[in-house]
Amino acid sequence: MPRPIGPTIPRWQLGEQLSRLRDRARVSQRQIAERLGCSVSKIQKVEAGEVGVVKAELEAMLSAYNLTDEQMREELFELQRLGKQRGWWSRFGAVPTPFATFLGLESAATRIKVFEPMVVHGLLQTEDYARAIAGTVSLTSDQEQRERQVRIRMQRQEMVFAEDPPEISVILDEAVLHRQIGGPQVMCTQLKHLLEPPPSVTVQVVPFESGGYPGTLGAMTIFEFEEHMHTPVVYVEGQAGNLYLEREDDLRRCSVAYNHMSASALSRQESHDRIAAVARRYE
Structure with missing residues (x-):
């Protein structure tokens, strides 16, 4: 059984992808923050891989970015799932x-x-x-x-x-x-x-x-x-x-x-x- 990779890299991967998709769609961080009803700071943290997102937030982001490629959507939702996992260190508080x-x-x-x-x-x-x-x-x-x-x-x-x-x-x-x-x-x-x-x-x-x-x-x-x-x-x-x-x-x-x-x-x-x-x- 391979070692669990933890949430860090999946969050980084997802953040990088979302940043590219947002730029390609010509949507500003403020615009997507307003659509999600959150702060610009949160969007910045998501794109930096510092925090994860829930499924509903990711769905709203992909909709705003007009992403229809089913394979890519599946890959992004898998990264979202992995990024929401708790690292082994979380058991220590x-x-x-x-x-x-x-x-x-x-x-x-x-x-x-x-x-x-x-x-x-x-x-x-x-x-x-x-x-x-x-x-x-x-x-x-x-x-x-x-x-x-x-x-x-x-x-x-x-x-x-x-x-x-x-x-x-x-x-x-x-x-x-x-x-x-x-x-x-x-x-x-x-x-x-x-x-x-x-x-x-x-x-x-x-x-x-x-x-x-x-x-x-x-x-x-x-x-x-x-x-x-x-x-x-x-x-x-x-x-x-x-x-x-x-x-x-x-x-x-x-x-x-x-x-x-x-x-x-x-x-x-x-x-x-x-x-x-x-x-x-x-x-």
């Missing part, structure tokens, strides 16, 4: 929209390329390491809320590594291995965990001796999807905020940067040996 978007992309991706300069990537964290992260970098002092974050992270791993997992390439800066989070015992267990990643995961380490390289600009995740589903999306973390990049030139630039980071990293076996050596120091 309210999740911030940006993080829900990230989880949705992660659920639908067939290949994920990750660079982490500060901490072990969330999909490879042990529960104790994740708990230590939540206790030190979380913006909340609420113990129950921090435990909720840990549960979401563990469930996230379970969902991604279920049947038919994506191919995942993880590049870590060597500083990640030496930054003590949770103390020596937690770090030792965490690094040993990295030595035996799931079969779909490869781990490389960029050693200190590599000097400067593109990864010094910050953490980055590249999501790739089946060709018919969506073009790649890059998630970039930075001091000015977190961004989702989809423009072709941005994708090309990030892909080149990732390839340079991979070239700067140790081979898989050398990375394994480096991680093992650091793990022994924590014993």
Whole structure:
């Protein structure tokens, strides 16, 4: 049974299609908002894939756009149905929209390329390491809320590594291995965990001796999807905020940067040996 893709990509696909249909029909966002009896803001969010629509709203939109192609109508209603599904994360209560978007992309991706300069990537964290992260970098002092974050992270791993997992390439800066989070015992267990990643995961380490390289600009995740589903999306973390990049030139630039980071990293076996050596120091 394949992994459920979640509502994010279907909403994005539907929004993009509706935006094109509206432009082709020469209907403004204000006009369609008046027809649906909603705000222009809602139409903007629908076309951006931030929110879904109910069947009656979609029917009204397609009528306004004079869409009579039955096959296309069926495809759009299927996207509407998929977009109204609840993501697996909804069982944990309210999740911030940006993080829900990230989880949705992660659920639908067939290949994920990750660079982490500060901490072990969330999909490879042990529960104790994740708990230590939540206790030190979380913006909340609420113990129950921090435990909720840990549960979401563990469930996230379970969902991604279920049947038919994506191919995942993880590049870590060597500083990640030496930054003590949770103390020596937690770090030792965490690094040993990295030595035996799931079969779909490869781990490389960029050693200190590599000097400067593109990864010094910050953490980055590249999501790739089946060709018919969506073009790649890059998630970039930075001091000015977190961004989702989809423009072709941005994708090309990030892909080149990732390839340079991979070239700067140790081979898989050398990375394994480096991680093992650091793990022994924590014993």
